[in-house]
Amino acid sequence: MDAQEALARRLERAKKLQEQKEKELLEKRQQEVVGANHALNVAALLASGTQVTPQIAMAAQMAALQARTLAETGVAVPSYYNPSAVNPSKFAEQEKKRKKLWQGKKDGDKSQTAELWENLNFGNKDQNVKFRKLMGIKADDEGEVSKPLNDEGLKTLQKQEEMFRNLDVQYEMARSQTHTQRGMGLGFSSAFSRGMDSI
Missing domain, CATH: 1.10.150 (DNA polymerase; domain 1)
Incomplete structure (x- = not known):
């Protein structure tokens, strides 16, 4: 209070x-x-x-x-x-x-980037709603923004979705390499060279 x-x-x-x-x-x-x-x-x-x-x-x-x-x-x-x-x-x-x-913006005035942030899609409705809440974006009751984007905005959203998919793939590849190839690379000796040293 x-x-x-x-x-x-x-x-x-x-x-x-x-x-x-x-x-x-x-x-x-x-x-x-x-x-x-x-x-x-x-x-x-x-x-x-x-x-x-x-x-x-x-x-x-x-x-x-x-x-x-x-x-x-x-x-x-x-x-x-x-x-x-x-x-x-x-x-x-x-x-x-x-x-x-210093005058405030009118309710209808939104920039193109604001529209992109509002319509950003993470592939999961809960993540989208959480992101909008964190960003302070006010949306409809069901959590979706009702205003459609223009063609340029849709192209940008598609590029962002493709970029997110590529980042996920790269992350999974790096994660698998760090977990499966431990002890290999610069600074580590291979099992073959250890065997040759002992002879």
Whole structure:
């Protein structure tokens, strides 16, 4: 029960973290809307003839750039980054790559090698089920995977079965040689040479 409780706690923490991230993202978007409004205010100040410092103008330009990047890419640059030091479009590309890298796979997405591992056949149903359990492959209730393979996958499975048969034959040959031909080979003297030494 302790493991289940720990898992439940981890899931609760993960949900809280996800909710917190969503809130932060919403706040960032609101701040960017405010930044875009700030840029409009600077433009209005310039139009009215009031003096605007270079810092205010630069901040307005950066806010407009961030707002445009957010509208185009959907990714906001965090407020703790220096807006003049970070390229918003490059940051958005990095964030998209990071999300793509760390997102989980969909249920239907399986590579060809995964299909081969699932359909690997050891010649015995019990061994197949045991192998799938050890590998963490989820299969149907009867222990068989219902999804058929393509032609290339079937060829690969046939090659694997042939390789397993060859390995079994080679193992049996080596085993029989080690048990039946003891005392023969390099370093051992034959019975004939022993008889010649005694004469």
